[in-house]
Amino acid sequence: MGWTQKVLRVNLTTGSVATEPLNMDWALKYIGQRGLATKYLFEEIDPKIDALSPANKLIMATGPLTGTMAATGGRYSVITKSPLTGAIACSNSGGFIGNEIKNAGFDMLIFEGKAPKPVYLYLENDKAELLPADHLWGKSVWEADRLLHNDHQDPLLRIACVGRAAEQGCLYAGVVNDLHRAAGRSGVGTVMASKNLKAVAVRGTKGVGNIRDPKQFMLATQTAKKVLAQNPVTGEGLPKMGTQVLMNVINEVGAMPTRNMREVQFEGANRISAEAMHVPRESDGKPNLTTNAACFACTIACGRISTIDPKHYTIVNKPQYMGANGGLEYEAAWALGSDTGVDDLDALTYANFICNEDGYDPISFGSTVAAAMELFEIGALTKEHTGGIEMRFGSAEALTKAAELVAKGEGFGRDLGLGSKRLCEKYGHPDLSMTVKGQEFPAYDPRGIQGMGLTYATSNRGACHLRSYTVSSEILGVPVKTDPLTTDGKPELVKAFQDATAAVDSTGLCVFTTFAWTLEDIAPQIDAACAGDWSPDKMLEAGERIWNLERQFNLKAGLTKADDTLPKRLLKEAAKTGPAKGKVSELHKMLPHYYEIRGWTPDGVPTTDTLHRLAI
Amino acid sequence: MQLKLKLYATLAEFLPPTAVSNVADIEVADDATPFQIIDRYHVPRTRAHLVLHNGNYVPPTERDNPIFRDGDSLAIWPPVAGG
Numbered sequence: 001m002g003w004t005q006k007v008l009r010v011n012l013t014t015g016s017v018a019t020e021p022l023n024m025d026w027a028l029k030y031i032g033q034r035g036l037a038t039k040y041l042f043e044e045i046d047p048k049i050d051a052l053s054p055a056n057k058l059i060m061a062t063g064p065l066t067g068t069m070a071a072t073g074g075r076y077s078v079i080t081k082s083p084l085t086g087a088i089a090c091s092n093s094g095g096f097i098g099n100e101i102k103n104a105g106f107d108m109l110i111f112e113g114k115a116p117k118p119v120y121l122y123l124e125n126d127k128a129e130l131l132p133a134d135h136l137w138g139k140s141v142w143e144a145d146r147l148l149h150n151d152h153q154d155p156l157l158r159i160a161c162v163g164r165a166a167e168q169g170c171l172y173a174g175v176v177n178d179l180h181r182a183a184g185r186s187g188v189g190t191v192m193a194s195k196n197l198k199a200v201a202v203r204g205t206k207g208v209g210n211i212r213d214p215k216q217f218m219l220a221t222q223t224a225k226k227v228l229a230q231n232p233v234t235g236e237g238l239p240k241m242g243t244q245v246l247m248n249v250i251n252e253v254g255a256m257p258t259r260n261m262r263e264v265q266f267e268g269a270n271r272i273s274a275e276a277m278h279v280p281r282e283s284d285g286k287p288n289l290t291t292n293a294a295c296f297a298c299t300i301a302c303g304r305i306s307t308i309d310p311k312h313y314t315i316v317n318k319p320q321y322m323g324a325n326g327g328l329e330y331e332a333a334w335a336l337g338s339d340t341g342v343d344d345l346d347a348l349t350y351a352n353f354i355c356n357e358d359g360y361d362p363i364s365f366g367s368t369v370a371a372a373m374e375l376f377e378i379g380a381l382t383k384e385h386t387g388g389i390e391m392r393f394g395s396a397e398a399l400t401k402a403a404e405l406v407a408k409g410e411g412f413g414r415d416l417g418l419g420s421k422r423l424c425e426k427y428g429h430p431d432l433s434m435t436v437k438g439q440e441f442p443a444y445d446p447r448g449i450q451g452m453g454l455t456y457a458t459s460n461r462g463a464c465h466l467r468s469y470t471v472s473s474e475i476l477g478v479p480v481k482t483d484p485l486t487t488d489g490k491p492e493l494v495k496a497f498q499d500a501t502a503a504v505d506s507t508g509l510c511v512f513t514t515f516a517w518t519l520e521d522i523a524p525q526i527d528a529a530c531a532g533d534w535s536p537d538k539m540l541e542a543g544e545r546i547w548n549l550e551r552q553f554n555l556k557a558g559l560t561k562a563d564d565t566l567p568k569r570l571l572k573e574a575a576k577t578g579p580a581k582g583k584v585s586e587l588h589k590m591l592p593h594y595y596e597i598r599g600w601t602p603d604g605v606p607t608t609d610t611l612h613r614l615a616i
Numbered sequence: 617m618q619l620k621l622k623l624y625a626t627l628a629e630f631l632p633p634t635a636v637s638n639v640a641d642i643e644v645a646d647d648a649t650p651f652q653i654i655d656r657y658h659v660p661r662t663r664a665h666l667v668l669h670n671g672n673y674v675p676p677t678e679r680d681n682p683i684f685r686d687g688d689s690l691a692i693w694p695p696v697a698g699g
Contacts, residue, residue: 246698248622249693275624275637276637466699476666512697
């Protein structure tokens with residue numbers, strides 16, 4: 001059946017740990033992972049609650065294909081109410097922890113309440129217990145991971161952990177697993193730390209049985225793997241270049257958000273690109289990129305493992321950063337680099353290491369630093385506020401110092417940990433925050449890629465590229481090329497991407513497979529593994545149902561149509577260079593039609609008919 | 617006239633030796649077309665997926681057209697993606 005049909009419910013307030021059956025009626029409608037956990041959260045909490053109160057719940061959820069032989073079937077998600085946005089949060093991660101949870105026999109772990117003292121969950125197949133974490137509290141992710149492996153004398157233990165940033169209340173802290181993979185966005189780690197839950201340490205050896213039709217499943221997964229291997233993106237481009245290949249592409253098309261999105265092209269892009277990561281250094285003759293890396297069951301292997309130049313100022317006398325570690329992905333490189341105007345590849349790699357080490361989102365961090373730099377430039381922030389840091393665009397020293405401060409929640413790092421929206425409000429210039437629903441933008445300027453403007457404005461978790469990656473069509477020509485500078489057809493394109501992605505995010509598979517796969521490739525794998533007669537159309541319908549349920553959560557939380565918008569800069573200030581020169585985001589041309597084709601009222605509320613049609 | 621030829625990702629191997637950071641200044645005829653340049657540098661047409669003239673996409677049906685002015689750029693990638 002794909003699903004283990006078991007949920008582990010952990011009440012942190014009382015310390016109780018109990019197993020309960022998975023609600024199969026819901027699983028057949030919401031698949032798993034993102035969709036199914038959203039349904040649980042929707043039913044179990046009042047969306048109006050304070051995200052950092054014990055009333056919030058945090059769900060770690062796998063999909064039906066997590067832990068199976070399906071290519072990339074190692075994903076899990078963390079679902080909760082976000083302290084950054086006040087909206088639904090769902091952050092997806094690879095690595096190995098998702099597989100381990102599934103192999104321990106659970107589809108989901110639900111955490112509720114708040115522990116009176118720091119604890120961690122130790123899960124070894126059927127044995128689940130909360131153990132004291134006093135010795136882990138105040139430790140970085142990397143240090144806590146080492147201590148837990150020592151405590152249990154088990155090198156195969158898989159660990160998801162929060163770092164010091166989360167403990168100190170940084171509102172965009174994530175949950176890091178396997179040292180450098182992360183459920184990174186929307187502050188899911190902040191919620192975990194607010195519950196005094198430091199880590200989840202899992203050892204699962206049960207295997208994932210109960211596949212509906214094992215022979216058919218083997219055939220379906222093998223067929224799909226061939227598609228990935230033979231596709232030039234998933235078979236060659238992503239393994240060799242990683243996501244960072246986009247740095248020069250997006251810069252060339254004039255959609256590279258630069259210096260807090262004042263500009264759309266960065267003169268230093270090539271110096272921080274995938275190509276630059278392959279160039280040997282003068283100091284030791286080695287390139288920044290050591291190797292690529294794969295998550296559980298992944299046949300793509302887009303991950304980056306990097307080292308910093310041994311002579312770089314950031315790691316002098318710091319041996320812990322001299323080895324190979326999680327390297328730059330495009331989103332981190334953009335936010336830490338172009339958006340702050342810093343073109344020092346080693347400084348970005350160092351800042352990225354720190355984000356992993358202490359568990360916070362490099363997108364939100366980089367964007368918040370960029371906002372701080374603009375505030376500094378106009379005099380709204382001074383060295384008195386920053387503790388002496390010259391927060392100037394292009395300053396690698398400012399960036400890396402800021403990373404160290406956010407990691408520990410020290411000095412100006414506490415202000416930066418608020419995120420761009422609250423920082424800009426605090427210092428009197430809310431318009432300088434490049435956010436939607438309080439979450440910072442990813443790496444595509446909507447003035448140069450019109451569909452992404454609608455994507456960001458309507459994303460249920462605030463500004464996010466992964467909710468409908470129309471870049472794929474508008475820029476990369478996958479599956480078909482559309483014009484990035486027009487709004488024609490974009491509401492339909494965004495809706496199609498949103499619904500399909502919601503379905504894929506609920507399966508346990510990686511969304512990067514969709515550069516090669518469509519639902520025609522994914523549905524046979526789900527159908528062979530699970531009951532429910534899964535066709536591509538049924539998956540798409542489930543995706544639409546999930547999207548609307550997330551919307552319902554947000555509406556009940558108090559969000560409205562007014563939150564489906566973009567910062568004034570993107571709507572009023574035209575791009576200064578490149579193909580989009582003279583253009584702003586034309587959101588107003590797309591949003592009303594988007595509501596219409598969604599079956600929502602002009603105020604963005606799903607109609608009774610829509611809810612009935614989707615059986616919500 | 618002179619163009620800036622930019623070859624990225626796995627196409628970098630087709631750059632002339634004068635290229636710096638994936639960019640080469642090249643001399644071409646005034647009526648040069650994208651396909652002529654692609655062929656001249658032995659880039660397999662099947663791998664010239666994303667072809668940008670001054671940042672604007674050139675569809676395959678227009679790659680036989682003389683579209684350049686002196687100082688323009690031609691940037692090419694194989695099929696790539698990220699996120």
